[in-house]
Amino acid sequence: MDVTIVLQQIINGVIVGSIYALMASGLSLIWGTMKTLNFAHGEFYMLGGFFMFILNVQAGLNPILAGAISILFIFVVGVIMQRLVIHYLMDKPGWDVSPLIATFGVSIFLQNLSLKLWGERFKNIPYYLGGEASFFGINLSYHRILILIIAVVVIFTLWAFLKYSRFGMALRATSQDRDAATINGINTKKMFMITFGISAILATAAAIMLSPIYSVNPWMGESLLLKALAVIVIGGLGSLVGAIIAGVGLGVLEGVGILFFPSEWQNVIAFSILIIVLWIRPSGLFGTKEW
Amino acid sequence: METVAKTNKGKRSFVARKEYWYQSTKVLYSASAIILIILPMFVGNYTLHILTLTLIFAVLALSWNLVAGYSGIFSFGHHAFFGIGAYVSALLSIKYGLSPWFGLIIGGGIAAISGIVISLPVLGLRAAPYIAILTLGFAEIVKLIVSNLVGLTRGELGLSGIEPFTSIGSISFNLAHRLNSYYLILAVMCLVVFVILKVISGPRGLALKSIRESQDAAESLGVNLRKSKLYVFMLSAFIAGVAGSFYAHYVQVLTPSSVLGVDIMMQILVITVIGGLGTIYGPIIGSFIVVMGLEYLRFLGDDRLMIYGVVLVLVIIFMPEGIIKKVFRKAK
Numbered sequence: 001m002d003v004t005i006v007l008q009q010i011i012n013g014v015i016v017g018s019i020y021a022l023m024a025s026g027l028s029l030i031w032g033t034m035k036t037l038n039f040a041h042g043e044f045y046m047l048g049g050f051f052m053f054i055l056n057v058q059a060g061l062n063p064i065l066a067g068a069i070s071i072l073f074i075f076v077v078g079v080i081m082q083r084l085v086i087h088y089l090m091d092k093p094g095w096d097v098s099p100l101i102a103t104f105g106v107s108i109f110l111q112n113l114s115l116k117l118w119g120e121r122f123k124n125i126p127y128y129l130g131g132e133a134s135f136f137g138i139n140l141s142y143h144r145i146l147i148l149i150i151a152v153v154v155i156f157t158l159w160a161f162l163k164y165s166r167f168g169m170a171l172r173a174t175s176q177d178r179d180a181a182t183i184n185g186i187n188t189k190k191m192f193m194i195t196f197g198i199s200a201i202l203a204t205a206a207a208i209m210l211s212p213i214y215s216v217n218p219w220m221g222e223s224l225l226l227k228a229l230a231v232i233v234i235g236g237l238g239s240l241v242g243a244i245i246a247g248v249g250l251g252v253l254e255g256v257g258i259l260f261f262p263s264e265w266q267n268v269i270a271f272s273i274l275i276i277v278l279w280i281r282p283s284g285l286f287g288t289k290e291w
Numbered sequence: 292m293e294t295v296a297k298t299n300k301g302k303r304s305f306v307a308r309k310e311y312w313y314q315s316t317k318v319l320y321s322a323s324a325i326i327l328i329i330l331p332m333f334v335g336n337y338t339l340h341i342l343t344l345t346l347i348f349a350v351l352a353l354s355w356n357l358v359a360g361y362s363g364i365f366s367f368g369h370h371a372f373f374g375i376g377a378y379v380s381a382l383l384s385i386k387y388g389l390s391p392w393f394g395l396i397i398g399g400g401i402a403a404i405s406g407i408v409i410s411l412p413v414l415g416l417r418a419a420p421y422i423a424i425l426t427l428g429f430a431e432i433v434k435l436i437v438s439n440l441v442g443l444t445r446g447e448l449g450l451s452g453i454e455p456f457t458s459i460g461s462i463s464f465n466l467a468h469r470l471n472s473y474y475l476i477l478a479v480m481c482l483v484v485f486v487i488l489k490v491i492s493g494p495r496g497l498a499l500k501s502i503r504e505s506q507d508a509a510e511s512l513g514v515n516l517r518k519s520k521l522y523v524f525m526l527s528a529f530i531a532g533v534a535g536s537f538y539a540h541y542v543q544v545l546t547p548s549s550v551l552g553v554d555i556m557m558q559i560l561v562i563t564v565i566g567g568l569g570t571i572y573g574p575i576i577g578s579f580i581v582v583m584g585l586e587y588l589r590f591l592g593d594d595r596l597m598i599y600g601v602v603l604v605l606v607i608i609f610m611p612e613g614i615i616k617k618v619f620r621k622a623k
Contacts, residue, residue: 089608100419101560102603105561106604109597109599226428233424278416282421
């Protein structure tokens with residue numbers, strides 16, 4: 001087999017994997033602070049795609065402005081969702097399962113709401129950057145390179161934000177010990193709302209970058225959500241590094257796998273890895289703790 | 292002061308225990324018998340079809356309730372067993388001309404075996420989210436396999452012309468005789484209810500409930516966690532498989548998305564949660580509310596599913612114990 005083809009697939013895999021990592025880090029953030037999963041995370045991604053389509057294509061704003069406004073909108077959506085749904089379930093009996101069911105419900109609601117508002121026709125967003133780079137016989141569109149850059153920048157910003165900013169410290173304090181955080185004057189309720197907002201932003205960042213490649217439609221979040229769930233579990237719940245490594249690893253594996261298996265078996269491989277990892281190492285590859 | 296408080300307290304518990312006439316088991320049983328057995332004789336074909344679907348979903352929800360409601364293991368991949376039962380039975384009857392009656396058992400059997408297989412990795416997990424993702428991934432694998440093996444299953448084109456249940460004497464089960472199919476699934480459901488009642492009132496049921504309350508406590512009291520979980524997964528997968536193969540021979544058309552889609556899981560979840568987790572009648576009543584509600588609200592179009600999502604959220608927030616425990620306080 002030609003080395004450049006394999007190399008090309010590895011690079012493509014890293015790019016797709018960076019988006020998986022972006023989606024997964026949002027889920028991971030919510031797990032870290034609230035110890036729950038958000039099955040409506042794929043819908044944040046979907047809404048982000050629609051916001052971008054409306055602002056960039058229909059309203060004709062330039063991509064940077066459109067992206068910024070989409071991110072602002074989705075932040076509000078995330079905060080509202082936490083306040084209206086998750087807020088009422090916290091600290092009640094059945095907390096380990098009730099948010100899973102409730103966010104499932106939110107996901108159905110948002111999918112059908114967008115189906116009603118925007119119809120079932122697939123919508124396309126043009127590439128933000130045209131053209132193609134070519135080196136060592138490998139072709140890469142500038143858009144794909146941009147995806148990788150944005151994903152790295154966003155994830156790095158998130159990491160730095162959590163590590164060094166005052167808010168990030170408050171967030172980590174809340175996830176470590178909620179009572180102690182409250183005693184120290186942290187408004188934990190506000191923290192939870194903002195966490196959901198940030199998580200939604202991460203999904204929308206992924207949507208903004210991926211929408212020109214795939215089309216925008218009400219069901220676009222479903223498959224990516226499943227992937228992101230697989231990624232955070234393989235990487236170990238609550239571990240940001242694990243999510244990044246597992247995301248990129250899965251992307252590369254899929255990219256190279258396409259050379260050996262027909263593409264419709266791609267997801268079978270991804271979920272088989274998920275099951276095997278959980279079987280052998282229930283805490284995930286990089287998880288330190290079994291929840 | 293103290294005595295007043297005490298009597299007040301006593302009064303309150305008395306009021307709570309007060310039984311209305313409609314809450315007595317006798318009234319409940321005879322009413323449901325009349326509704327389920329006699330009423331269907333007088334309804335049209337369309338209503339009968341909806342009723343049959345309702346009972347299929349009731350059986351499916353009952354089987355999920357066994358795992359989720361009684362044992363506290365929230366599997367989000369239960370639709371896989373439904374689909375496996377449906378496809379195994381349909382394929383056996385199409386390719387090898389096997390009688391659907393055997394298909395019912397074999398479909399259930401294969402589903403039970405896959406239930407055992409998937410329960411193996413689940414055994415090592417405790418946290419609900421891990422189990423949810425794992426089972427969801429398993430169901431996705433099953434769906435992809437079915438839709439990718441185009442040579443065998445015709446993929447998304449689906450299977451059609453699946454044989455109905457072969458007639459016993461003069462009792463035929465084809466689409467012209469929907470009432471017979473209805474009574475068949477009613478009998479299956481009664482059998483399932485009987486089996487589940489037997490299981491949960493026996494020692495195994497106590498073990499399962501203790502697992503739901505606290506795994507560590509259950510283990511320390513000598514409950515064999517592995518064995519109990521394997522058993523409950525196998526049984527509930529078998530029942531789901533039977534429901535699936537009944538569905539295949541009743542509707543006679545199968546596509547991967549109609550029996551293996553996540554929306555089937557959603558339906559199971561909504562039915563059981565609305566009816567009441569960990570109750571016998573909950574899934575049945577929930578199925579009547581959800582399946583019939585969805586069917587008769589068809590005129591709402593897309594809004595229907597939006598309402599569906601909102602209802603699920605509202606139920607989880609305001610009525611997590613389900614309708615059955617709200618209305619019939621004595622219900623188990």
